[in-house]
Amino acid sequence: MFFFYQSMKVSKYLKTRFTTLFLSKQELKNSINLINPFPILKQLNWLQWQYFMIGFLAWSFDAFDYFAVSINVSRLALEFNKSITDITWAMTLVLMLRSIGSILIGYFADRYGRKWSLIGNLLILTILQIGIGFVQNFKQFLAIRAIFGIVMGGMFGVASATSLESSPKISRSILSGIFQQGYAFGYLLVIAFQRAFDQTSKTWRALFWFSSLPPSLIIIWRLLLPENEAFIEQKLHFKTQNASFGKDFIKIFKKYWLKMLYMIILMTGISFMSHGSQDLYPTLLTKQLNFSNDESTITNTIANLGAIIGGILFGHFSGLLGRRFAITICCIFGGCLIYPWAFSFKNVGINVSVFFLQFFVQGALGIIPIHLSELSPPEFKVFVSGTAYQLGNLAASASSTIESKIGEKYPLNSRLHEEGVYNYAKVMSIFMGCVFGFILIVIILGPENRNGEINFKLTNDELLELQEEGILRTINHEEEINVVIINNDKILNHDDKYKLEHCENS
Template sequence: MTAAHSLHSIVTSKSEIKDHNKHIVKPPVFTTKSIANYFLSRPTTLFPSREELSQYEWSDVYNPFKSLREVSLRQWNFFFIGFWAWTWDALDYFTISLNVSNIAADLNVTVKDVSWGLTLVLMFRSVGAVLFGLVGDTKGRKWPYIINLLLLSVIQIGTGFITTYKEFLAVRSLFGIAMGGLYGICAAEALSDAPRNARGIMSGIFQEGYAFGYLLAVVFQRAIVDTTGKWQNIMFFSAGVSVIFIVWRFFTPETDSFIKQQERISQEAESDRKTKMKELKSQARKAFKQYWLISIYCVLMMAGFNFSSHGSQDLYPTMLTKQFNFSADRSTVANVCANLGALVGGIFFGHMSTFIGRRFGIICACVLTGVMIYPWGFKPNAGTVFVFQMGVQGAWGIAPIHLSELSPPQFRTLVVGTSYQLGNLVSSASSTIEATIGERFPIAGAGKGVYNYGKTMAIFMAAVTLYLMLIVFLGPENRGADLGIERDDYYDEEGLDDLDDDLERKKTSDNDDYSLENTKANAKHEEVVNVEQKV
């Protein structure tokens, strides 16, 4: 589709065609002029123009539910399929980080040793992202989703039966592969069919499935582990719940965007007399040529995001109990407040990114994080952790839709999932780094094995926050781009004036018809009045 006249049925003005064309991703050009122009445009494109802002009303900004009314029941169904699997994926992960001390005592190893289990999960997730991402983009997202959850359930059960440290490391490595394939699939399920105006807030809600999973893990940790005294029980519990989502997905078809993508690829394969596989390879070469530099940026950005989340969360429960002597109840309250703050921040900044831009929204959230680092690390309480995680997860709330808009539509699952998990790979040693550095700062008189984790984590988070702000400031943005396979179709702008003339004539014709109907109605009304007066 290249001619403007073929768009009559889907556009209302030439401005929509121009808006579509400006979101097309072109292969990078490395001339001195193009590089200079790009970096000069970073500050000027950080905030949306007045023209873009004029499209919205104030009610769109302060009423986030207004845009959610555009979401159909079918779209909500796919959103919650993605949201709940991602939520439970996070819960499965945090069942280990909340039991680092318990597992260390059970296996007769140190906290640092157990933290390597968290590191291995993060390292192997990129393997799962590539494997399941390729299958999801080419064959469909239904079965990769189901297989992922089945594997996670089996591995969680296996974790509950380990008796040695080697077994622990082995099952966590397998868990990383299974976990790695789920994020890209869940993000595609949740956001692919979302209306444009609702994408920001839906991205925020979806991403905070991570925080909600952490919140649920904290609650079930208190209800199951702290009452039974066995950390294995929460593993068995989490494995059972996944069956609900597996059955739900089994009876749900593919998303509309994926169905259209498959139809489009089949049609192009037939027209070029190719097999479907050859057409996919052709699409892959084209996407790589256009998106390779953006993909590198996505990995660098996600490294910063993952350093921020794992650096602020994985060892935080250990810090509260070991360094600040929080009781089980007080630690639970602090962690619950942290995740409530994350939920609020993710939804708020995700929604605001629709109006202030993805990059600017992330930077604003990072500023909030930076302001709260000192009280979060040195004077932790329910209030400081709430606001701090508003900033950390507020930035994260924008990540899913920002990644989706930057990724090639026909390989979105692969690129979103792999970028996220390669970022995880880069940041995989976060907890181990913090645990190792923390051992250099023992707290005098506090006993053996008590270290100043607060100081270590505060320095770590300051560096990570500055890095994330810089990389996002320098990076690209494609806010409002189509998420369907038609994203990079160029629509010929020649004859757009004719298109507008046609639309104007149609509008004038409609107005004339309306005026004629009104004239006839008024005449009939006057006739009735005259008759009544005569009577």
């Protein structure tokens, strides 16, 4: 009887996958006023903008650190006397170890707060960036990149929570698109600064040394701001429910395990799509197509401009179209662009193709922060969304190595190419076609919790109980600012969501 009931539930769920893919007429009517993003963005106050920018920049320099290797694959191979496949293994190693960091940082961020988790993460990254500029052999390089992988793995969850959690619900779709394009922005910064440091004697080493400075400034900025309000609400929730982090996690896991598994599968496809179209592409341009450094820089810049525009637009319009439908559009149109992206050997053709392919690739990625956030249990949002993101990266960690290894089976022996140059275009186009098809199936069959949000509002009785126990008391109640003390930790609540009028005299 149990299995019959479960099969009926599965059957009903599958029947609704296409009907729920599109918005209802009423939803479309309600969403029509949200087309213009500028009034939506005006709803953020100055503190919320600072939170967003800190998370965005932290995510951007996470990308800077990663792509600093991607854009220097050929130089690093020459420096350490290794093959391109050996260097892409270092990139694979980073992706493989990120899930460890997402678990560790996610745990601390959900239990102890977003602020110090982000600061600690950035501090270790800064130290490692300085150290990598001094490595003398490939083993040292691999060792530091392995540690990088663990530390960088915690960045997505805590940075996205910092950027999005405290923002008004109506603005989170477009902010999700902007936030995710911090990765493309980081790629653009790498391209620009690498060209500048190419004029120095240290080239790639100078790039790594430079990359340690901006995170240091982000740390100082974050130190000046209070803890996120969303975490304050979460902490109060645990206090009032007399809950423990461990017991609640077990209960949540039993309830959400299937949805968590789906998130990991989705992120596996999304990670294959992103890294499969980006990591080896500079090598394709310079080695197979004989692009000069300047031509390669222009093409990669155009690709990332397309990525930024696509991510922002699809992030915003996913609030109108629905998360699943918007990603479906990206997969269909992205698949149509594979051939010109891989086989347009003239500069103009390849620049147009790479712009629009990354427009749709990063368009889908721009929806991911808000989509994962909505699907995650609110008590463990950083842990679940960050771990799903990085386990997907783990599953897709070998994408560049797979492409380069298979590419070695298709050598290009002609007067235009040196020995040891391979047909990366052929391999990457087949690879990307399979990935787009996989994501299309997963997203159509998957769940959606459009416009879901954290809700840890406290009732008057709960607030009075906290007051009686001495856990919570109001120190200063003004029109826009509350100062709340939780176990001697002073927290500024700038949005004044609690409105603790009944606690004014405590």
